[in-house]
Amino acid sequence: MVVCTAVFCSVLWGSAFPVLKVSYDELQMAQDDTIAKIVFAGVRFLLAGLILLAGLLIFNRDRLRVTGKQFMFLIIFGIIQTALQYYFFYNGLARVSGMQGAILISSGTFFTIVLAHFFYSDDRITAKKAFGLIAGFAGIVAANWGQDFELSFRFTAEGFMLLAALTSSIGTIMAKELAVGIHPFTLTGWQLTIGASLMLMIGVPQLGDHAITFTPLGWGLLLYAALLSTTAFALWYSILKFNKAGEISMFKFITPVSGVILSAIFIPGERLTVKIMGALMLVAIGIIAVNYTGARRRSRGMRRS
Template sequence: MGNRNYLPALVFISLCIIWGSTWIFIKLGLQDAPPFLSAGMRFVVATLILFPLLKWRDLKIPREWKVLSIMLYTGIFAISVSYGLVYWSEQFIPAGLTAVLFSTMPFFVIILSHFMLSDDPLTINKIAGSVLGFSGVIVIFIDSLKIENPMAVWGTVGVVFASFCSAVSDVIIKKHSRSLHPIVLTTVQMFCGAVILFLLGVLFEDFQDFRITWRSVGSIVYLAVMGTSIAFIGFYWLIRQIRVSTASLLVFVIPIVALFLDWLIFGEVLNFRVWIGSFMVLGGIGIAVS
């Protein structure tokens, strides 16, 4: 029983590592593939992985419209809109700025949770912890906050709206979590993402811009398996175990993990601000959950 108490923390840390690595793979993939086709292929592959998993686990997609509609709506918000905007926006703004802007998500979550969830009220600790954590992310990426490309303004708006859509989806899922199996929910959501994003790619992008290289294929496979299938099942399980406002705090840690992976894999230098900002993020999480 004691080991099970540590399982949510273990899943939280694992998700930080997995999703921290996805920013690198998204950037790699966009070098050889347009955003909507790249994102669409990611979720197509994830769907092809998840449907056999449903069959193997003998899980059924519910036919009741009330339950199915929640899965479809959150799939559109969390996957089609949110990921579509992040992929599109990363063409115009640096990855660091994307990380900072997406880190607004916990603020949306704690506000929405206060009004939509009876057991997750707004508290001083949550506000203070979120502000400190967000400030830490800004300290780390302060050099990336310049906007030079005229389209970067729209990229900035796109990421903030993507953050809001993810927050809405997470709070709705928490509200109905007992009736949503994580694997079934993930499968339906990935199917939504696959259909809508791939359709956007077909309508607005050129297949000739999709080059089959080790970067594009490797990016899609890694993001589909680790960053989508495994990570989302883990996250939706986590939401059932802890408050969604607590689970959302992993967004602060993800960019830090991305930086440390850059250092580990590519030898990028970690300056003093990274260490200061990282301690601020960890301190913010500690305050928010206390």
């Protein structure tokens, strides 16, 4: 059940790439309309955050209680982990393919490994992790290699996707260091609600006429995007509570794999190529390498416990 749940969460996160790309076309959002992307992201994550907080209010309202100091952290965390990260993500994804975006965003796993090396004395970069980093970043470079064997890089496209991944990694370190005493569901619910509210406060007053044209399919895609965030986060944190983070995180290699495959299926004009498949394999190998602990090490840990 743990393996199935981890795989299910990773597939859900992977499905976000084609869903958002199709949403942009369905809602007739211009590629360069930054404000429309901010508003769309704000509505999605406000829905997701409120669903989580409402669930806590109904089933375990004690977990909603936070101190003043914790709430100040939640405000900062919401700005960085939701508002800033998804500003980069939504606007970057509008300028790259769904398959390319799925591979680029996976760089967050490797950024986290590098940051952990400097923050934690017991989490240094080993030879195994170095191999994983090299393989992973090689895959990301390969995904951006053009048909003419030239590296394609635009700051507001590929650059924004990498910044989204880096911001997510910084948020991961912040959550581990500062979110003391805050339940993961509470942290996620407030983080999404606060960050999304900021995005809407900035975006709605500047939203142009007809910048977003909602259709029944558009509303359905928005609702699915909100529910996938709520479901994936809730299930992921549930299995993390009872299992080792390193062993569970290994399954995140499925996110770029499912993102690429689903993009090829659902986004018109996108198809799997030898270059994309090679890049995807390198990224998957890298994620597995930096997270895999090995049966021998796991058995030693079980004997010690």
